[in-house]
Amino acid sequence: MNEKVLIVEDEYIVANDLRLILQKAGYQVCGIAASVPEALDIIAQHHPGLVLLDIYLKGKLTGIDLAQQLREQHIAFVYLSANSNQEVLEAAKATQPYGFLVKPFREKDVLVTLDVARYRHEHSLESTLHRETRLQEALSRMMAEESGYEEKLLKMAMALQSHVPFDYLAAGPLGFLRIGFDEYQVIGNRELSVISGQREAALETLQAAAPPDHTVAWYNREDFQRLCARHPFRQLLARTFGLESHLVMPLLLANGEVTAFSFYSRRPDAYQAAHQALLGRLQPLLQAAVAPAVKQSTGPAVLPGVPANENFTGIIGSSHRLLHVLDHVAQVAPFDTSVLILGESGTGKEKIAQSIHRLSPRSHKPLVKVNCAALPSNLIESELFGYEKGAFTGAADKRIGKFEQAHEGTIFLDEIGEMPLELQVKLLRVLQEKEIERIGGRSPVKINVRIIAATNRHLEKEVAEGRFRLDLYYRLNVFPVLLPPLRERPEDIRPLALSFAEQCCSRVKKRFPGISAQMMSELEAWHWPGNIRELENVIEQSVILNNGVSPLELKRPLGNGLFAPPQPAPLEQAPVKTFTDVKKLLQDTERAYILSVLKKTNGRIRGESGAAQLLNLNPTTLESRIARLGIRKEEIK
Known part of the structure; x- marks a missing residue:
C-alpha cells in the first residue's frame, strides 16, 4: 500500500496503538505529532497523503486549526474524538473531514475509516480535476468560436456557473442576471435604470466614482454589507437584485486598463478560497474574453436566454436556491461519484435522482428505484441482492435483485435512513467490493452500479444515536445535495401551482380556467410543511371540486388549517457550536x-x-x- 499517514495525537499510548495498527495493515507512518507546529514540520518534510487528527492537542492550536490548512493543501484527514455526539459531528462537518473515528476504537474501525477516507478523497480530487479540465477546454473552444463578444461572454458565464456560482455577474461593461437554470438577461445601464428606478446619468456617476479593484477578494455576509456601505454602486446592485455575497477577480488588460469579473450571489456564504484559486488559474482566458468587450462595446445588447435544459424535466422554478441545487446536479452527474440527496419529505428528491441519471453517461442504461421504507425488513435483502432457486422455502426460481438489474446503470435507494443496521453492513460491502451475493449463492457477482441515495432524516443525528453506521454515512456522503423546502423558495409557488393545475385538468379532461387571485395569494402565504407534494394535492383537490368554468378556488381549508400561522421548519439544523x-x-x-x-x-x-x-x-x-x-x-x- 505504502500510503504515508501522519498521526497527530497528544496521548502517546493512543498514538502508538494507531501506529502499530497502520503499519500492520501496510501503511507507512511518517511521524507522530503532539501539537500543530510539530505536525506542520512533518507535513513539510514528508508530504503525507492522509492525517489522523485529534481535535485537542498540546498548545494553543487545535486539530480544527490544522484541518483548515490540510484542506488548503488537499490532504485528506480523519478526526479522532472521544465521542460521536451530534453537536461534535456538526462542528467537525464545518471543516469537511474525510472521516471520524470515535475513541475507543477497534482495529477494524480504524482500517475501514481510512479506506473510506481514501475513497472519498480520491473521488473528490479526481472529480475536481476532471471538472476544471473540462471547464478550461470549454472556455478555450468558446474563445475560438466565430461569434460576437456579447454572445461569447454569455456562454462563458454559463460555463462558469457550476464552478463559481452567481446570480449576477458583471464582466467588463456587461452584466448577466440569472433568471433560470440556463437563462440569463443581459443587463446594461438602460436595463439597470428601469429595474432599479435610477436615471442612467445617476448610474454612470456612481460607476465612475467606484474605485477599480486591484486584488482578488471575496466578501460574505457582514463583510459584503460593509463593502456596500463604502461603495454606493455595489449597494445599489445588492438592493436591486437581493445580493448578499461577492467575489471579484481584477483583470489587467494590455492597454493598462483594469476591469474585472465580479460575481454576486443571493446566498450569504457563496464564496471561499477555492473559488479564488480557480479564477486565478483561469485568469488568462478571462482577460482574453473581456478585452474585446471593453474595447468595442457600444452598449449592451439584450440576448435571448437559452431554453431550460430538458434533462430537468418536471423540475419547476427559478429561485436561486433551486438553481443552486441544479448547478450541483450538473456538476456531479457526469461522474460515478455516490450522491446523497437530503431534504424534507415532498421536496422532489426522486426528480433530482432522475435528472442526475439523465445527465450521466449511464443514461442509456436503467435507473432502478428502491424505496427502503416500503419494504419489510425480512424482504429487503432478497429484493436488493436476489436469491438462487431453493435458497429458502418458496424460492421456486432464481430471482435477480435490484443491484443486478441496475448493472451499468444507476440504483436509487430512497429513504436510505430506514434501512436496518444489518442490511447497512451488507450495503457497505457492496460499495467497497463492487460485488453482491445472492441469497443461497456460492460465489459473488461483480456489479457496475452508480449509487444515489436519499433521505429526509438527519443522518448525523441517526449516526450519533446508533441507528446509522458512520462508515456507511461517509461512503454515501461523497457528494451531498440538500434540497430546500418550498417555504424557502416562495417565488416558485406560482409556477408550480399553475403547472400542477394544467396537468391535473388535462388528466381529468377539464378545461383549465386559471387560478383565482385570492387562492394564489393564500397559496403563496402558506408555509407548506408537506412541501411540493402537499401543494400538488391541494391543487388536485381544487381541480376536482371546480366546475370547469370559474377560476380555481380553495373550497375549504386543507390539512387541518391551510391558513394557520407558519410553523417552525421541521428540519432546522442546530447552530454550529464554537x-x-x-x-x-x-x-x-x-x-x-x-x-x-x-x-x-x-x-x-x-x-x-x-x-x-x-x-x-x-x-x-x-x-x-x-x-x-x-x-x-x-x-x-
Whole structure:
C-alpha cells in the first residue's frame, strides 16, 4: 500500500496503538505529532497523503486549526474524538473531514475509516480535476468560436456557473442576471435604470466614482454589507437584485486598463478560497474574453436566454436556491461519484435522482428505484441482492435483485435512513467490493452500479444515536445535495401551482380556467410543511371540486388549517457550536461516560471486567484520562 499517514495525537499510548495498527495493515507512518507546529514540520518534510487528527492537542492550536490548512493543501484527514455526539459531528462537518473515528476504537474501525477516507478523497480530487479540465477546454473552444463578444461572454458565464456560482455577474461593461437554470438577461445601464428606478446619468456617476479593484477578494455576509456601505454602486446592485455575497477577480488588460469579473450571489456564504484559486488559474482566458468587450462595446445588447435544459424535466422554478441545487446536479452527474440527496419529505428528491441519471453517461442504461421504507425488513435483502432457486422455502426460481438489474446503470435507494443496521453492513460491502451475493449463492457477482441515495432524516443525528453506521454515512456522503423546502423558495409557488393545475385538468379532461387571485395569494402565504407534494394535492383537490368554468378556488381549508400561522421548519439544523463550546462538550461527555463505567465496576480499573477492559483502553491510558478529567474517588461511590 505504502500510503504515508501522519498521526497527530497528544496521548502517546493512543498514538502508538494507531501506529502499530497502520503499519500492520501496510501503511507507512511518517511521524507522530503532539501539537500543530510539530505536525506542520512533518507535513513539510514528508508530504503525507492522509492525517489522523485529534481535535485537542498540546498548545494553543487545535486539530480544527490544522484541518483548515490540510484542506488548503488537499490532504485528506480523519478526526479522532472521544465521542460521536451530534453537536461534535456538526462542528467537525464545518471543516469537511474525510472521516471520524470515535475513541475507543477497534482495529477494524480504524482500517475501514481510512479506506473510506481514501475513497472519498480520491473521488473528490479526481472529480475536481476532471471538472476544471473540462471547464478550461470549454472556455478555450468558446474563445475560438466565430461569434460576437456579447454572445461569447454569455456562454462563458454559463460555463462558469457550476464552478463559481452567481446570480449576477458583471464582466467588463456587461452584466448577466440569472433568471433560470440556463437563462440569463443581459443587463446594461438602460436595463439597470428601469429595474432599479435610477436615471442612467445617476448610474454612470456612481460607476465612475467606484474605485477599480486591484486584488482578488471575496466578501460574505457582514463583510459584503460593509463593502456596500463604502461603495454606493455595489449597494445599489445588492438592493436591486437581493445580493448578499461577492467575489471579484481584477483583470489587467494590455492597454493598462483594469476591469474585472465580479460575481454576486443571493446566498450569504457563496464564496471561499477555492473559488479564488480557480479564477486565478483561469485568469488568462478571462482577460482574453473581456478585452474585446471593453474595447468595442457600444452598449449592451439584450440576448435571448437559452431554453431550460430538458434533462430537468418536471423540475419547476427559478429561485436561486433551486438553481443552486441544479448547478450541483450538473456538476456531479457526469461522474460515478455516490450522491446523497437530503431534504424534507415532498421536496422532489426522486426528480433530482432522475435528472442526475439523465445527465450521466449511464443514461442509456436503467435507473432502478428502491424505496427502503416500503419494504419489510425480512424482504429487503432478497429484493436488493436476489436469491438462487431453493435458497429458502418458496424460492421456486432464481430471482435477480435490484443491484443486478441496475448493472451499468444507476440504483436509487430512497429513504436510505430506514434501512436496518444489518442490511447497512451488507450495503457497505457492496460499495467497497463492487460485488453482491445472492441469497443461497456460492460465489459473488461483480456489479457496475452508480449509487444515489436519499433521505429526509438527519443522518448525523441517526449516526450519533446508533441507528446509522458512520462508515456507511461517509461512503454515501461523497457528494451531498440538500434540497430546500418550498417555504424557502416562495417565488416558485406560482409556477408550480399553475403547472400542477394544467396537468391535473388535462388528466381529468377539464378545461383549465386559471387560478383565482385570492387562492394564489393564500397559496403563496402558506408555509407548506408537506412541501411540493402537499401543494400538488391541494391543487388536485381544487381541480376536482371546480366546475370547469370559474377560476380555481380553495373550497375549504386543507390539512387541518391551510391558513394557520407558519410553523417552525421541521428540519432546522442546530447552530454550529464554537470550538470552545465543543471542547467543553467533548470533555463533559467523556467525563460522564468514564464515570458511569467506573461506577459499574466500583472503581476497579484493571483486570477482568475492569473499567479499562470495558472501555477497550490500556489501564495506564485510562488512569491518565481520569486524572486529566479531574474524576475524584468520592464521585465513583
